[in-house]
Amino acid sequence: MKKINLLVLVLLAVFVLSIVLTGCSQPNKEQQQQNGASNKTEETKVKYPERSINAVIGFAAGGPTDLIGRGILPILQEKLGVGIGITNMPGASSATAASNVLSQPKDGYTLFFGSEIMSIWQTMGVIDLNPTKDFIPIKLVAQAIPVLAVPPDSKFEKAEDFVKYAKENPGKLRIGTAGPGTVPHISGLLLEKELGCKFTFVPFDGGRPAVTAVMGGQVDATIEMVQSMVEAYKANKLKILASFTNEPISGLEKIEPIGKLYPALSKYLPYGPYFGLFAAKGTPQDVVDVLKSAMDEAIKDQKWLDYCKSLYLVPIDYSGDEAVKFLNDWTSKSAWILYDAGGAKHSPADFGIPKPQQ
Template structure:
C-alpha cells in the first residue's frame, strides 16, 4: 500500500512538472495583417516583453489575406495547445454576415486585448466646419457632404453608417484604398470629412494638417485631449459604444485553462511594462488591457454594432440574427 501511494505521488509530481513546463518550446504567432500596419506594430511591441516572462520565443510571421481570414482559419486548424497564437483585429466579427468565412472569434479564446483604435471624425485644416455639430447640421440641412470611405466593413464605412443612422442623414461616400489615401484626399480638398482610426490620424492632428471634430468614444482620448468625445455633443451615440478597431492575441477555444493562465499572465505583465506604455502613447492608441469574460463582452459589443450597422446599410449578405448576433440595446 505504501509503495502504491508513493507511485501515485510520483505520477502526480511528474504530471505537474510536465504541465508546469509550458511552454516547453517556442511559440508561433500569426499576425493577420501585413508588416508596418497597426496590428503588426502592436504585436511586435508587446511580444518581445511577453516572451521575457514566458522564457521562450514567440516567433512572429505575417499571414495575410482575405481581410484576416487566412490567418484566422489557419490558427483555428492548429492544435489547441497554446503553441499557435493568432494576433488579430476586429475583422472576424464580420466574417459570417459578409459570407467571408464561418470561422470567427467564436472559435477562439481571447488571451489578451491590448489596444483599441478609436475612430475620429476629421476635416481639413481649412474646412469651414469648426465643430462636429456644425458638420452634422450642414448634412441635416441637405447640403452635400462628401465623406471618405474604404468600402463595406472598414472602420470609415461602418463609422459613417453609424453617423447616418443616428442623425438620419446621408453622405456622398467616396471610396479609397485605405485610411491613408482618405486622409491624403481630405488634405487635398477632394472630400469634406472622413472617420478614420486615431492611429492613422493622430500625427496629422498634432501637426495641424487636419482638425479633429469628435472621437467616436464616450470619453476623450489622452493623446488628443483637445478633441471632444462624440457623446459630449450627442448622447445618442452612447448605445453604440465602445466601438472601433481592436488588437488582441487569441488561441483556440479548446486550449487548456492552465495554458491560458500562463499566457494571460505573461501578456498582462508585458502590458503593464513601461516600454509598452511608451509605445501606446507614441502610437496614439487606447490601451485596453482586458481578458477573459471582459474581453468576450467587449468583442460581442463590437460585433453587435458593426454587424447590424453593416446589415442595415445593405453591406452584409446575411442577417446578423441568423448567427445569434443581437442588435445593440435599444437599437
C-alpha cells in the same frame, strides 16, 4: 526519354519541397502526443511553453494590427522566456491567417493576433468564424480611437456644422473610409443611423490613403484612427472635428468627443477597433492560463504603456469572461449597424448574433 526523366525529377523536387514547407509549419506529431500524455498522467500544470511560439497576424507588416502586435509581443516574449515568431499572413480580411491558425494543433504554439475585423467576418460573408465561438481571447490589449477629420480649408469648424449640413444635403458629403465594413465605415453608418443624416462613402485601400485624400481635399471628410492623423493635425494639414469617444483623448483634449455632443451616440461609444491575442478554441485551459498571466505582466510593462501613449492607443485589459462579453457586444453592435444600413451580405441573426441591448 531523358526529357521525361527531367520532368519527373523537377515535379518531384517541387512536390517534396511543398510537403517540407507544410511540414515545417506543423509541430511534429510525437511531441503533440507526448504533450497529451503528460496532460493526462500528471494532471498538474503542463510544461508550457517549451519551445518558441508562432504568432500569426492577418495583415501586412506596417499596418495598425501589425504595429500593435509588434509592440506587445516582444514584451510578452520577455515574460514567457521563449521566442515568439511573428508571421504576417495578409489577405482576405485576415481570414486566411485565422483558418491557418485553426488548422494547426491546438496546443498554444500557434496564436492569432487579431483585431476588430474578426467581428464582421460572418456578416460580411468573408468566412464563417466568430471571435468568441472559434477563438479564446487571451487578452485584449488596446483599442484605437477613430476621429472625424476634414481638409484644412474646409468650411466646417465644428462637428455640429458638419452634421447639420449633412442633414440638409443628404448624400452630398463624401467621407473617405479604409474600405467597406471597416471601423471608419461603420462609424460613419452609426452617424447616419443615430443622427439621421446621409453620407456618400468613398472606400480607400486602407486608412492611410484615406488620410491623404482628406489632406488633399479629394473628399469632404475622412474617418480614420487618430494616430495616423495626429501629426498632420498638429501641423494644421487637416482639421479634426470630433473623436468617437465619450471622453476627450488624453493629450489631445481640444478634440471634442462626439458622445458629449450627441448623447444619442454615447451608448455605442467608445467605438474603436480592438486588438488582442487569441488562441484557437480547444486549447488546454492550463496553456491559456500561462499565456494570460504572462500577458497580465506584459501589459503593465512601462514600455508598452509608453508605446500606447505615443500612438494614442487606449490600453485595455480584458480577458476571460470579460473579454468574451466585450467581444460579443462589439460584434453585435457592428454587425447590426452594417446590416441595418444594407452593407452586409448576411443577417447577423443567421449566426446567432443578438441585437445590441438598447
